[in-house]
Amino acid sequence: MSEVKRRDKNSKKPKGSSISRPDDERQNHTEFRLKTHWKYIAYVLTVVFTAAAIYLKVVYTEPRVATFAHADRQYQKQHVTIVCSDDYKRDTFTECKPKFCGRVVMDGIVTSEEVDHLLGVAKMGLSYGGSNGGASILDLHSGALSKGDKFISIYSAFPGGEGFKEEDFKIYRTVKNKIQQAIGDHFKVPLHALHLTKPTFFSRMNTSEAKNIHDEYWHPHVDRQTYGSFHYTSLLYLSTFNKDFTGGRFIFTDNGTETAVEPRAGRVSFFTSGSENVHFVEKLKSGVRYAITVSFTCDPEKAISDPDVV
């Protein structure tokens, strides 16, 4: 065998050899490996940083809000059926308690004349009081009106003879009956089994800083827990998102996902009041937002009669 082969075996470069250059090759190979190594490290770092950036973005950005009803569109009926919570299990009101649960938005129930009239009533009534913080209510059953950081009775606040007129209550009743009909039709509840309950109230929200818990409308809550007797909640909006105010969307929250109803004057939004419908109102960013909450119960003992002149 040749010397070359033996040298290969020993893999030692012979002194002064000018032929084959295994050391150069090894050096080239090492350089190549180093370059590949650094490329690999750079690649791994890029992947790690990209993954971390995506993770942080997903974790720390606000949840994406899907819009169930846009303010600049009109819906004859936008609805979704959802699984009911266990909240109704112990209820005995078989004709009325939700057989299925859901969320509904309808824009064609209340006329613009009715909306204008009720907005006038809300502004007039609330002008006698008003919370120091961002949320004021005027309860049509009890007459409770936010004033400063407490509540007063609207009936004692009206100077002699002024106040709500029969016409105001007539329009409220007409609107309430239309909403009750829509809820009964949708949730297949006979009207005789569905009763108006308290509180039923005008609300006004603005950007003032909250002064007490009543002003903090932006906390997720369940109406049945907050108000006790509710089976079906409805809201009639008297002003419009992105026209009369910004922020202030109504948000349903479902395990980290959020679904918005954008208020629109004349829009009726109704839903079953149990923990299948956790919701809140976003903080207002500008303007003033007016709405009426009209609530219904299946419990005849929690029924109230229609508000009327006192």
Ligand SMILES: O=C(O)CCC(=O)C(=O)O
């Ligand atoms: O005004 C609204 O859109 C909803 C208010 C609300 O959730 C409530 O009063 O319980």
Ligand SMILES: [Fe+2]
């Ligand atoms: Fe609520």
